[in-house]
Amino acid sequence: MLHALLAIIATLIHIALIFGLAPLLIGIVTKARARLLGRTGPPFLQPYRDLAKLLRKTALIPDTATQFYKIWPFITLSATAVTALLVPSFSFGLITAPLSDFITLIGLFATARGATMLAGLETGFGFGGAGAARDALFSLFTEAALLVLVLTFVLIAHSPTVDGIGTQFRDGHIGLSVSLGFALAAMLCVALTETGRIPVDNPAGHLELGMVHEAMLLEYSGRYLAMFHYAAALRLIIWVSLISAIFLPFGLANSADILSWPGGLILWGLKLIIGAFALAAFEVATAKMRVFRVPEFLGVALLLGILSSVFLFVATKLGGS
Amino acid sequence: MVCYIRVVNQYLALSIGLPGHGLHLAYDPLALLFLAILTPQIIATALGPDRKSVAYWLFVAGMVLAVLAAEAFPLLLGFELMSAASWLLVLRGDRKPATLYAGVAMFSGACILPALFLPPGGIAFTLILLGAGAKAGLAPLHAWLPRAHPAPSAGVSALMSGGMVKVALYILIRYGFIVMGGAAQPWWGTALIIAGAASVLIGSLRAMLEVELKTILACSTVEHVGLIAVGLGIALRAKALGDPSLAALALQGALLCAIAHGLFKPLLFLGAGAVKHATSTTSLDWLGGLIRGMPKLGGLMLAGCFGMAALPLGPGFAPEFLLLHAVINAANTGEIISRIGFTALLAILGLAAALALGAAVRIIGIGFLGRPRSLRAAAAEEADRPVLFGMGLLAVLCVPVALFPGMILLFLNPVINQLIPDAEQPPLGYAPAPLALLLLLAAGASYAILKRYGTKAEREVHAFNGGFGKPPAWLPFGDPITQATGTGFAEPVQRALGRAILGPKTIDPGELYVLDPLRRLNVQFTRAAERVRRATIRQRLAFVFMALVLFLAALGFVQGT
Numbered sequence: 001m002l003h004a005l006l007a008i009i010a011t012l013i014h015i016a017l018i019f020g021l022a023p024l025l026i027g028i029v030t031k032a033r034a035r036l037l038g039r040t041g042p043p044f045l046q047p048y049r050d051l052a053k054l055l056r057k058t059a060l061i062p063d064t065a066t067q068f069y070k071i072w073p074f075i076t077l078s079a080t081a082v083t084a085l086l087v088p089s090f091s092f093g094l095i096t097a098p099l100s101d102f103i104t105l106i107g108l109f110a111t112a113r114g115a116t117m118l119a120g121l122e123t124g125f126g127f128g129g130a131g132a133a134r135d136a137l138f139s140l141f142t143e144a145a146l147l148v149l150v151l152t153f154v155l156i157a158h159s160p161t162v163d164g165i166g167t168q169f170r171d172g173h174i175g176l177s178v179s180l181g182f183a184l185a186a187m188l189c190v191a192l193t194e195t196g197r198i199p200v201d202n203p204a205g206h207l208e209l210g211m212v213h214e215a216m217l218l219e220y221s222g223r224y225l226a227m228f229h230y231a232a233a234l235r236l237i238i239w240v241s242l243i244s245a246i247f248l249p250f251g252l253a254n255s256a257d258i259l260s261w262p263g264g265l266i267l268w269g270l271k272l273i274i275g276a277f278a279l280a281a282f283e284v285a286t287a288k289m290r291v292f293r294v295p296e297f298l299g300v301a302l303l304l305g306i307l308s309s310v311f312l313f314v315a316t317k318l319g320g321s
Numbered sequence: 322m323v324c325y326i327r328v329v330n331q332y333l334a335l336s337i338g339l340p341g342h343g344l345h346l347a348y349d350p351l352a353l354l355f356l357a358i359l360t361p362q363i364i365a366t367a368l369g370p371d372r373k374s375v376a377y378w379l380f381v382a383g384m385v386l387a388v389l390a391a392e393a394f395p396l397l398l399g400f401e402l403m404s405a406a407s408w409l410l411v412l413r414g415d416r417k418p419a420t421l422y423a424g425v426a427m428f429s430g431a432c433i434l435p436a437l438f439l440p441p442g443g444i445a446f447t448l449i450l451l452g453a454g455a456k457a458g459l460a461p462l463h464a465w466l467p468r469a470h471p472a473p474s475a476g477v478s479a480l481m482s483g484g485m486v487k488v489a490l491y492i493l494i495r496y497g498f499i500v501m502g503g504a505a506q507p508w509w510g511t512a513l514i515i516a517g518a519a520s521v522l523i524g525s526l527r528a529m530l531e532v533e534l535k536t537i538l539a540c541s542t543v544e545h546v547g548l549i550a551v552g553l554g555i556a557l558r559a560k561a562l563g564d565p566s567l568a569a570l571a572l573q574g575a576l577l578c579a580i581a582h583g584l585f586k587p588l589l590f591l592g593a594g595a596v597k598h599a600t601s602t603t604s605l606d607w608l609g610g611l612i613r614g615m616p617k618l619g620g621l622m623l624a625g626c627f628g629m630a631a632l633p634l635g636p637g638f639a640p641e642f643l644l645l646h647a648v649i650n651a652a653n654t655g656e657i658i659s660r661i662g663f664t665a666l667l668a669i670l671g672l673a674a675a676l677a678l679g680a681a682v683r684i685i686g687i688g689f690l691g692r693p694r695s696l697r698a699a700a701a702e703e704a705d706r707p708v709l710f711g712m713g714l715l716a717v718l719c720v721p722v723a724l725f726p727g728m729i730l731l732f733l734n735p736v737i738n739q740l741i742p743d744a745e746q747p748p749l750g751y752a753p754a755p756l757a758l759l760l761l762l763a764a765g766a767s768y769a770i771l772k773r774y775g776t777k778a779e780r781e782v783h784a785f786n787g788g789f790g791k792p793p794a795w796l797p798f799g800d801p802i803t804q805a806t807g808t809g810f811a812e813p814v815q816r817a818l819g820r821a822i823l824g825p826k827t828i829d830p831g832e833l834y835v836l837d838p839l840r841r842l843n844v845q846f847t848r849a850a851e852r853v854r855r856a857t858i859r860q861r862l863a864f865v866f867m868a869l870v871l872f873l874a875a876l877g878f879v880q881g882t
Contacts, residue, residue, distance in 0.1 A: 055775040062784035064692050064798065066612045068623075074764050081763035082756065096759075101750050103645050107633035110678055114630060117682045121805070124609060124691025124798075125786040129805025132686065136529075136679035137813040144671035147645065151667055154649050160750055219784055223775040227767065295817040302668060309664045313657050 003256045004095070010255035011085075011094045017265075018084050018241070022233040023047035025240065025276055030204075032280035047233060051226050059222030062123045069122055073220070073227035075115035080231040080238070083108045087238050088163055088245045090268035092170075093255035097163035102150045105162060105242075106143060109194060112231065113139055119228070120216030131215030134291055138200065138212070141298030142190045148305035149190075152183050153246065155312055162245065170249035179315065182308035184247050189301035191239040193294070196232065198283040200294050203232070210288065240275040244268070344398075347391035350735040351499070354576065355388045355491045358583040361718050362483045365587055365711035366476035369594075376413075377477060380406035384480075384488050393437040396492070401430055403488060404456075407473075407481055415472035421836075422469040429456040433492065441501035446509050449496045450516075456489035459550055460519035463543045464831035467527065470542065471535030471603075475594020475708075478535060479587035482542045487579055490549055497557055498740040510558025511659075513550050518669050520547025523829060525676035526822055529814050532807045534593045534603035534688065537680060538586065541629055544673060545582045548644060549575045551666070555647050560741055567650050569737050569744035574643030576733050581636040581722050585628030588715040589684075592622045595704035596688070600697040605683070605807030610693040610798070614701040619689045621712045628719055630681035631674055634753050634760065636719040639726035642751045645670060672818075679814065687807045692798040694806070699798060724753050 027044040034041025061069060086100040086108075117135055120128035154160055156179075157168035174180070193200045196213035203214065217228050245252065248271060253264025289297060348356070363381055371377045383406055386399030404426035412419040432452030439445040451462070458466035470481050497509065524543030531537045552575025559568035595618050596611065597603050612619035631637035648670065652663035693699035703709075722729055727749045737744055783791045792799035811819075819827055856864065 052774075055771070058776065058778035058780055060780055060782045063781055064610075064784050066610065066690055067616060068612065068690065074767065077767050078760050078763040081767070082759045085759055085763075099752060099755060099759075101642075103642050104633055104751055104756070107631075107638055107642075110630075110675070111632045111634075114632060114678050114682055118686050118690060121682070121686030121810075122690050123784045123786075124804040125784055126803055126805060127787050129686075129691075129810060132682065133805060133810045133813050136675075136682065136810070137817055139678065140672050140675040140814065140818065143675040144668045147667050147671035147674075148664060150645075151649050151652055151664060155653060160646065160649075218787070222779075223771050226775075227771075291813070292816065306664055306668060309652070310661055313660045317657055 006258060007093055007095045007255040010091045010253075010261070011096065013261075013265075014089050014091065014094055015085065018087075018089050018237055019081075019234070021272070022084075022230070022237045023051060025237050025272055026233045028273065028276040029236070029280050029283075032277050033283055036280060036284045047229075051230060054221075054226035054229070055223050057222045059224055062219050064123045064125075065219070066122060068118070070224065072115045072119035072122065073224045073231075076112045076119070077227045077231045077234075079108050079112040079115065080234045083112070084234050084238050086162065087242050088166055088252065089241045090264040091253035091255045091261060092163050092167050092245075094163070097161060100162040101160050102153065102162055102165070103147075103160070106146050106150075110139070110143065112235075116213070116216050116228070119220065123219040125219065127209075127211070127215045127218050130209075131212050134212045135216065137291075138193050138294055138298065141295060141302055142193050145186050145190050145298065145302040145305045148302065148309060149183050149186055152179060152305070152308045152312060155309065156180075162242065166245040166249045166252065169246060170252060177311075177315070179308045179311040180247070182304045182311065184243075186301040186304040186308065187243055187247070189298060189304075191243060193298060195236045195239050197279065199286045199289045199297065202288050210291075212291075237272070240272055240279075241268070244271040244275065344395045345391035346386075346389045346395060348389060350739050351491070351495065352388050354580075354733070354736050355487060356385070358487055358580055359384055359388065359484050361715060362480055362583060362587040365591065365715050366480050368707040368711040369474075369476040369591070371474055371476035374410070376406045376409040380410060380477070380480065384484055387488050388491055397430075397434060397437065400433065400456075400488070400492070403485060404430065407477070407485060410473040410477045411469050414474060414477075418465070418468040418472050421465050422472075425455055425462070425465045425469075428462075429453065429489070436496070441504040443506065443509075446497065446501055446504075446506075447512075449493060449501075450509075450512060453489045453493040453496075454516060454550075457486040457493070457546050457550075458520070458543045459516045459546060460523055460543075461516075461831045461835050463520055463523070463546075464829050464836050466543055467531070467536050467539040467829075470539035471533065475591050475597065478539075478594070479590035482539060482590055483583045483587035486542060486546050487583060490546070490553070490579065494553065494740065497553070498560070502560075502740075505557060505561045507558050507561045510554045510556070510561060513554030513557060514666065515554075517547040517550030517552075517554055518666050520544065520550065521673045522547075522669050522822065523831065525673035525680070526814075526819060527829060528680040529676045529683065530811045530819055530823075530827060532605050534596060534605060534608075534684065535590065537605075537684060538589050538593060541677065541680060542582075542586060544677065545578060545586070548640070548670075548673075549578050549582070551575075551670075552578060552640075552644050552647065555651050556741070559651065562655075564654075565741050565744040566747055567647065568741045570643060570650060570747050571647035572737050572740060572744075573730055573733060573746065574640050574647055576736065577643060577722070577726060577729060578637075578640035580729065581628060581640055581719070584715050584719050584722065585625045585636055588621065588712050588719075589625040589629065591708055591712050591715075592618055592625060592704075595708050596701075599701040599704065600695070602695075602697070605687045607695045608688040608693075608698045609691045609695075609801070609804070610689070611698060611701050612689040614699075615703045617709055618704045618712075619685075621709070621716055622689060623685055624716045624719065625712075626681035626685050628723070630678040632678070633751075634723060634757055636722040639722070639749070639751055639753070641670075641674060643749070646750070676814070679811075683807060683810050687805070687810055691804055692801065694801040694804075724757060726751070726753065 026047045031041040085096050117132040120132035153165045157165040159165055201212040251267035253260035383399045383402030387396055390396035408423050411422050429452040432448045436445045436448035455462040470478055520543050524540050528537050528540035552571045555571035556568040593603055627635040628637040631641040648663055648667050652660050
């Protein structure tokens with residue numbers, strides 16, 4: 001009973017933090033990037049101001065939009081929000097933990113992506129269609145790579161849920177292995193693609209021909225654009241939390257043990273900041289790829305994912321005999 | 322004619338004809354399951370204009386007879402009746418694929434007929450796999466399906482894609498698991514998995530690249546048949562290797578996939594028929610913006626595409642989830658080669674899932690959203706009420722499969738116990754009902770926040786379109802060619818993946834390596850026959866004389882030894 005109550009409280013803190021901090025993380029990345037480039041950059045809280053401003057602006061509905069124009073942002077945001085509820089942040093053992101099967105997570109990402117692609121095709125103009133077509137192309141490789149990674153995780157942790165995988169990796173003395181190294185590299189490639197960062201896509205880009213995610217939102221404005229932007233912010237914090245929960249699970253709290261919460265919270269905050277700075281440094285150091293180089297980049301991710309499970313098979317074979 | 326009911330092997334049986342010499346029909350859980358899969362689509366398609374045709378009812382009768390057959394003869398009778406009637410229906414739609422279809426139907430009949438009377442074993446299973454696989458559209462014998470299934474009217478297409486392929490898979494299940502279950506070998510499952518994986522890959526890729534709506538749906542059927550075959554193959558292999566819980570998991574996925582596909586695919590085919598009726602084309606490159614004129618049809622098609630894309634909370638996700646977990650479990654143990662194989666299979670399934678999403682987005686986004694690409698698309702009117710009613714029925718039936726797959730799995734328990742006697746069903750790790758609740762909460766919360774903190778102001782303006790100006794008055798929807806077409810939307814995928822798998826000309830490997838050689842062989846045989854027919858009297862006499870000499874020589878040789 002007490003455990004359930006604690007889990008509920010932990011989940012509520014998780015909800016408050018992950019939904020509250022999502023725009024801040026974007027702010028940190030933007031600021032860090034600007035500083036690394038020698039600019040002052042916008043203040044950390046700029047994304048909140050942008051969202052508030054968009055909420056207050058009149059929404060301009062294109063005359064070629066259909067009845068479904070207003071539904072896609074809701075689907076994208078809700079599916080991303082449900083994903084945010086399932087991914088552990090500062091603590092394992094949230095009440096949503098049993099639902100957090102990795103394959104469900106992949107499906108929810110796909111739902112959000114599908115709704116955004118339809119939003120791009122909605123008004124029937126070239127840039128949205130091109131963005132959606134490119135997103136469809138990238139998603140092929142990210143989904144395949146993610147599924148192969150799920151295999152590696154499930155084989156090591158014997159649990160299909162993100163919560164179980166993270167708990168196993170924290171407590172199970174997994175140690176460093178070649179297989180997990182490959183898996184981390186593949187996961188990072190997938191995360192960069194899914195969150196639409198350089199080298200795959202540029203969130204700060206202004207050239208329509210090179211945009212992917214932003215191109216699909218060109219016809220959206222006002223509060224509907226705010227929903228898409230907020231969903232993108234959520235996606236970034238989800239991916240940083242997901243990667244840190246799987247690959248850097250040390251220090252994550254248990255929901256049943258209230259004394260471990262402060263440590264978990266501080267470490268999660270630190271991991272988010274480190275993740276944001278690492279992302280900013282990587283983005284400054286690399287150039288955006290041409291669209292048709294991206295399948296090669298993601299093909300490498302898929303290959304690394306397959307290699308990570310193959311190494312695991314070889315290791316168990318050698319260990320077993 | 323006598324008709325009586327008796328109990329055979331615990332299940333009720335019905336015999337028609339003389340005692341001991343009649344048609345024996347029986348129903349057991351497996352037959353009932355497939356009857357349950359067939360019923361909604363038969364009702365939904367019978368609401369349309371097809372119900373006036375005799376061939377349609379013969380087709381339905383053939384399917385039902387094949388499923389209810391208790392022995393080889395009625396099974397074959399039903400199967401052939403189904404093939405012949407559907408051939409007539411295809412012929413009525415389009416002459417060219419009808420010949421191809423008749424050839425494939427004869428091939429599968431010719432494979433299944435001897436297999437039914439052979440002793441259980443490898444040869445019999447191979448023949449069943451070839452015959453049922455060809456009928457179901459399993460690679461490499463799938464190339465006929467995307468040609469023949471779109472040819473007849475919408476209702477028949479729906480029934481062929483949703484029902485007929487299931488009957489072929491039913492025969493595969495019946496013989497692979499029950500009749501020949503004792504003699505099962507692991508390689509049977511492996512063969513089925515490989516054929517299934519190839520179908521999944523080719524089917525989903527072609528579904529993404531094709532332009533005709535009905536062809537897209539037929540290619541997606543190839544993909545789903547492949548998914549079901551992968552599940553059946555894993556189950557067959559695990560059963561032969563003595564792992565009943567994995568077999569049960571894979572079988573759950575395969576059967577649930579058959580149920581879900583039997584609901585959303587006929588729905589989509591009926592919708593494609595309505596689109597054809599309204600615009601006289603099904604080519605995505607001539608459609609666009611249909612949802613304005615046909616909002617109800619658009620909503621139903623969206624529901625169907627939601628299932629086809631295997632997204633969470635849709636009917637297609639639970640089977641996909643079970644199948645992926647079955648593959649992960651299968652990769653958990655065994656020889657290193659098979660484990661690497663299952664890893665590759667997982668990558669293929671991931672690729673196919675993303676391609677299915679792309680194909681579904683393409684149907685809705687290009688066909689129903691955006692601006693009209695032709696005047697007919699702009700003037701499309703809502704579909705007829707019976708069609709909408711049939712589609713609505715199928716969509717409503719999708720809801721329990723989508724939201725309560727655990728309950729459907731309970732109904733599947735007897736079937737799984739019948740196919741794998743000592744199986745214990747693993748619990749389902751995917752709970753859509755709480756997920757749906759969370760999703761509703763999230764949507765409600767975002768709506769409330771928008772209402773509380775946002776303005777409600779809205780203004781209709783000309784689309785931004787990268788800064789281009791308003792189109793002239795004589796182009797009410799702007800220039801149609803300035804929006805992405807079906808071909809254009811698929812171009813990146815074609816460039817990155819299509820060329821590698823289908824070649825630069827996008828020719829299906831099943832066509833290139835199976836149908837084309839057969840066609841060439843056909844031409845050669847025809848030429849040879851023609852040469853014999855045109856022979857002069859002297860050549861014919863010489864031929865007869867040579868045959869006589871050879872015969873006598875052979876006779877003498879045999880006598881001599």
